[in-house]
Amino acid sequence: MTTLIINIKELLQVRENHIPKISGRDMKQLPIIKDAYLLIDDDTIVGFGTMADCKKIEADTIIDATGKVVLPTWCDSHTHIVYAGNREQEFVDRINGFSYEDIANRGGGILNSAEKLQQTSEDDLYEQSANRLQQVMQLGTGAIEIKSGYGLTIEAELKMLRVIKRLKQNFPLKIEATLLAAHAVPKEFKDNKEGFVDLIVNDMIPTVANEQLAKYIDVFCEKGYFDLIDTERILKAGTAHGLIPKIHVNQFNAFGGIEIGVNNQALSVDHLEVLNDSDIEVLKNSETMPVALPSCSYFLSIPYTPARKLIDAGLPLALASDYNPGSTPSGNMNFVISTACIKMRITPEEAINAATINGAYAMGVGNMYGSITRGKKANIIITKDIPSYAFLPYAFGSNHIYKVMINGQFI
Ligand SMILES: N=CN[C@@H](CCC(=O)O)C(=O)O
Ligand SMILES: [Zn+2]
Numbered sequence: 001m002t003t004l005i006i007n008i009k010e011l012l013q014v015r016e017n018h019i020p021k022i023s024g025r026d027m028k029q030l031p032i033i034k035d036a037y038l039l040i041d042d043d044t045i046v047g048f049g050t051m052a053d054c055k056k057i058e059a060d061t062i063i064d065a066t067g068k069v070v071l072p073t074w075c076d077s078h079t080h081i082v083y084a085g086n087r088e089q090e091f092v093d094r095i096n097g098f099s100y101e102d103i104a105n106r107g108g109g110i111l112n113s114a115e116k117l118q119q120t121s122e123d124d125l126y127e128q129s130a131n132r133l134q135q136v137m138q139l140g141t142g143a144i145e146i147k148s149g150y151g152l153t154i155e156a157e158l159k160m161l162r163v164i165k166r167l168k169q170n171f172p173l174k175i176e177a178t179l180l181a182a183h184a185v186p187k188e189f190k191d192n193k194e195g196f197v198d199l200i201v202n203d204m205i206p207t208v209a210n211e212q213l214a215k216y217i218d219v220f221c222e223k224g225y226f227d228l229i230d231t232e233r234i235l236k237a238g239t240a241h242g243l244i245p246k247i248h249v250n251q252f253n254a255f256g257g258i259e260i261g262v263n264n265q266a267l268s269v270d271h272l273e274v275l276n277d278s279d280i281e282v283l284k285n286s287e288t289m290p291v292a293l294p295s296c297s298y299f300l301s302i303p304y305t306p307a308r309k310l311i312d313a314g315l316p317l318a319l320a321s322d323y324n325p326g327s328t329p330s331g332n333m334n335f336v337i338s339t340a341c342i343k344m345r346i347t348p349e350e351a352i353n354a355a356t357i358n359g360a361y362a363m364g365v366g367n368m369y370g371s372i373t374r375g376k377k378a379n380i381i382i383t384k385d386i387p388s389y390a391f392l393p394y395a396f397g398s399n400h401i402y403k404v405m406i407n408g409q410f411i
Pocket of ligand 1: 110297322324326
């Protein structure tokens with residue numbers, strides 16, 4: 001079954017050959033074909049070019065994209081979309097002057113979500129998460145990483161990871177799972193953090209790895225959560241069981257977590273709102289992808305990741321949503337792109353590269369997702385009629401998506 005999309009105003013992110021990631025000055029280059037066609041066979045991209053080169057307009061389905069922009073779907077490499085209930089009361093508390101830290105210190109925050117999740121049945125958790133996943137797919141996300149971390153007991157962490165597995169079975173988009181058992185220290189371990197780290201290392205990691213419920217291991221490396229020693233121990237235990245490190249780091253404090261990530265071959269280091277020059281130097285000598293989460297900065301009113309500084313230092317950058325109930329109750333990658341351009345001063349080209357090819361790298365799926373390349377999955381966004389692709393981040397807050405195709409099928 002072939003699908004031919006014709007008269008595309010601008011076909012974005014066209015790469016003849018797969019490139020794993022884009023760094024520094026190259027991020028300003030977004031390859032485009034104007035007045036283009038795109039040919040899809042079943043679920044795979046098989047051809048593209050200008051309309052002048054589209055000699056035979058023959059296919060099982062032909063779609064006229066006059067006035068429309070076509071681009072690869074977003075690759076959202078950092079989310080926590082499996083959660084129970086919401087935390088709008090904490091949002092109101094913050095408006096009234098409490099900080100994210102104040103709320104966590106009085107037992108709210110991640111512990112609040114963990115309590116809700118522990119009391120929620122697996123089926124209910126699945127339904128709540130599936131609703132969110134459906135929404136983000138319609139907003140153009142075609143590959144997504146999902147973390148555990150609101151369980152904080154072995155049973156509840158496994159429940160979250162089984163829900164992710166069920167989402168993988170029932171949804172067409174690409175999903176990768178991450179074990180984030182070290183997300184917060186549970187109440188029962190308040191005075192025995194080491195005991196909780198022991199539990200993660202000795203029980204949770206081996207069980208999750210044995211049951212093949214996760215590909216990545218993550219840690220919230222932050223003051224009041226897990227320190228450098230905990231982080232290194234957990235990453236090493238994960239690696240010994242075949243899990244690949246990815247960490248939450250430098251969200252509120254910079255104290256060497258990036259170096260621990262890089263030394264442990266982390267695929268990505270995420271957040272980086274607080275970054276010093278030595279962190280940038282460490283990243284320069286690595287294959288680790290820095291990931292910025294601008295919707296989190298927006299929602300919590302914390303600093304934005306210094307994306308300009310990272311890119312100007314020759315580094316790559318990925319953008320992700322961080323969709324979660326506490327710091328980012330939104331998985332809208334279109335908003336992420338706009339916010340990155342508006343608040344972090346990166347160009348539309350840099351932002352689109354960061355949310356497609358580099359996002360795919362940060363979740364280890366770049367070989368099949370993230371660009372318009374022959375042989376990659378036909379996961380594409382077709383916009384409504386818009387003047388140019390820069391209109392996408394510019395006209396923030398409106399939905400510019402006409403249709404989303406995942407694996408060659410419109411959803
Ligand atoms: N910072 C750590 N974890 C999440 C927020 C968790 C929460 O507040 O529920 C994040 O990435 O922002
Ligand atoms: Zn996160």
